[in-house]
Each structure stands twice: as C-alpha cells, then as structure tokens.
Amino acid sequence: MKKIIIENLKTIIYALIIAVLIRSVLLQPFYIPSSSMEPNLLVGDRLFVTKFTYGYSKHSFPFSPPIFEDRIFTDNPERGDIAVFKTPADNRTDYIKRVIGLPGDTIQFISGDLYLNGNQILKTIKSKNITNYCGKSKIKVNTFEEKLPNGKVYLASYRTDISFANSDKYLVPKDHLFFLGDNRDCSKDSRFLSEVGYVHINNLVGKAQILFFSSDPFVGSIVKFWKWNEILRLNRFFKFIN
Secondary structure, eight states: OOOHHHHHHHHHHHHHHHHHEEEIEEEEEEEEOSSTTTSSOOTTTTEEEEEEOOOGGGGGTTTTSSSSOBSSOOOOOOOEEEEEEOOTSOOOEEEEEEEOOTTOOEEEEEOOOOOOOOOOOOEEEEEEEEEEEEEEEEEEEEEEEOOTTTTEEEEEEEESSSSOOOOOOEEOOTEEEEEEOOBTTTTTTTTTTTTSSSSSSGEHHHHHHHHEEEEOOTTTTOOOGGGHHHHHGGGTTTTEOE
C-alpha cells in the first residue's frame, strides 16, 4: 500500500513539473476579463500565449522568480502584435494590449487620430454606431481598420460621443514598449503613465496567438449547459489572433 501511494505521488509530481514547464516555456492559457481589446478580443475569450516568441524573463515563470535579471533568447515584438505583459505598477498583474510603439518612437493623438513618428496612421471606417462593452456598460463606437507602417492591419474602435481626442507626445524610452487597447476609449494602457505607462521588455510574458474557446459571461456561466447554444461563441473557437 505504501509503495502504491509513493508511486501515485511521484506521478502527480512529474505531471505538475511537466505542466509548469509547458506553461513556462511553451504555451500559457489566458482568460480575457475586460473589454479593452474589443472588437478583436471579447470578455470570455480564452487564448493561448506563446512564451518562446519574445524569449524569456523571470515573468515567463509562475510567481516571477528572480532566476535571471534580463531576458534570454530575446526576440523583440513587432508593431501590431497583441502581447501579454506584467504591469509596471506592480510587476504582477497581467495585461493584454497591442504593441504600437517601439523604443525611440513617438506617439500622439491629434483630433482623435493616432500619429506614429509624426505620421498619421491610416484608418478606414468599417462600421458606424455599433455597440462595444465598456466594463458592464455598453457604448456606441465607430470601428476603423488601422494600418501600421509595417503593414499590420487590425480593427480599432472609438466612441461616437466622447473620444480620446488629443494628447501630449509620448516618447518611448530605450528597452520599452508603448501599448494601446483596441477599444480606444475603454482601455487603461500606456497613455496612462501613472497606471501603465511605458512597459519594459523584461515585463513581456508572451504573444497572443490562438483563440481556442469563447463564452459570453453576460449571458450566463458555462456550467449552465442547457444554455450553451446562447453562451458558447462557437464561431470564435480555434481562431488565429490578429
């Protein structure tokens, strides 16, 4: 009996070690808790983030153990990537946003338009006066297709009434990144210097790659299997993230 217990414990320990290694080195699942990335990522989306894409730092591992100071096997993000990072405010909370600015870039909003290094980011209207969530509330937005200088194209939404129209010029420091949420008027991101601000590359956790599951928490919990036809967003299962 004692031998069986020991073998079972060994199996559990080995399984935990393998799970931690996979989570730390390869893939980590993430849940989208907020509407800051609508219309591209919705509350209730579950996605895989690849850890190896940008290399590894202490934040690649559970509880951010101080096993090394900087990143190893570093590969820098590209403009337009959707990435998970630890917020500079506490180096503990996970945020997911889109990379807009790289080290040395300048970013500014002028009359509601996004400027990168003095050039206006091309945006094309895709839909008018549609609904996005902002927390548990709903807001009316216009959705645009924005195109970055490297050719990356994605959707971004701006409120139809009050929008983030004008800003100071942000200069991204060395070894830092500037992030924006796609739901531009419902996102705490690098524009808010005291809460997020510029994010050091060491704070990167990984790149969002695959949306593998999605359920609508505003309709009900997934434990209510009798409402799955309303709760599950089957059209969002196993999609690559843009």
